[in-house]
Amino acid sequence: MKKALVMLATAVAMSGAFAQTSAPASAPMGAPASAPAAKAGHERNVEDRIAYLHTQLKITSAQESQWNAFADVMRSNGETMGQLFQQRKANTNLSAIDDMKQYATIAQAHADGMKKLVDAFDPLYSSFSPEQKKLADVTFHQGGPEGGHRHQGKGGAKKAPAAAE
Numbered sequence: 754m755k756k757a758l759v760m761l762a763t764a765v766a767m768s769g770a771f772a773q774t775s776a777p778a779s780a781p782m783g784a785p786a787s788a789p790a791a792k793a794g795h796e797r798n799v800e801d802r803i804a805y806l807h808t809q810l811k812i813t814s815a816q817e818s819q820w821n822a823f824a825d826v827m828r829s830n831g832e833t834m835g836q837l838f839q840q841r842k843a844n845t846n847l848s849a850i851d852d853m854k855q856y857a858t859i860a861q862a863h864a865d866g867m868k869k870l871v872d873a874f875d876p877l878y879s880s881f882s883p884e885q886k887k888l889a890d891v892t893f894h895q896g897g898p899e900g901g902h903r904h905q906g907k908g909g910a911k912k913a914p915a916a917a918e
Contacts, residue, residue: 799831809892810885819877826873830866837862 803824812820837859844855878889 795831795835799828803827806892810881810888816877816880819880823870823873823877826866826869830870833862833866834859 807820807824841855841859844851847855878886881889
């Protein structure tokens with residue numbers, strides 16, 4: 754079950770929609786982050802992703818309104834997922850069935866969030882120039898600023914980044 758959660762969290766982070774909550778950089782390794790610090794770190798990750806995509810996709814001033822709608826969905830999805838992961842982290846004494854139900858809730862929220870993200874991205878992508886579409890295709894295929902690294906689970910090797918054409 755933990756491996757499945759790690760895979761879901763990785764998929765969420767790689768989707769570009771959100772980043773997993775993490776301890777702030779100033780926290781010592783292994784030290785738990787406080788809820789406000791974790792939330793601030795999570796929000797910073799989402800905002801970093803939004804800024805990265807804005808630059809990477811070369812958003813024009815004419816595309817800003819569509820971009821803002823897309824970015825707002827990213828923020829909303831990130832907030833939802835952050836809350837669900839915090840709840841999961843806080844609920845340490847769950848029965849197997851409750852654990853599975855909680856995981857199903859996270860998976861459903863991810864699916865719902867991706868649907869909203871696609872709906873917001875579609876008109877933006879349609880407004881892109883051919884160059885921007887190529888940038889978007891490569892950027893989303895690679896998984897973002899991580900350069901396409903896809904985690905293979907505990908101790909697994911990472912795949913090499915996809916070659917840009």
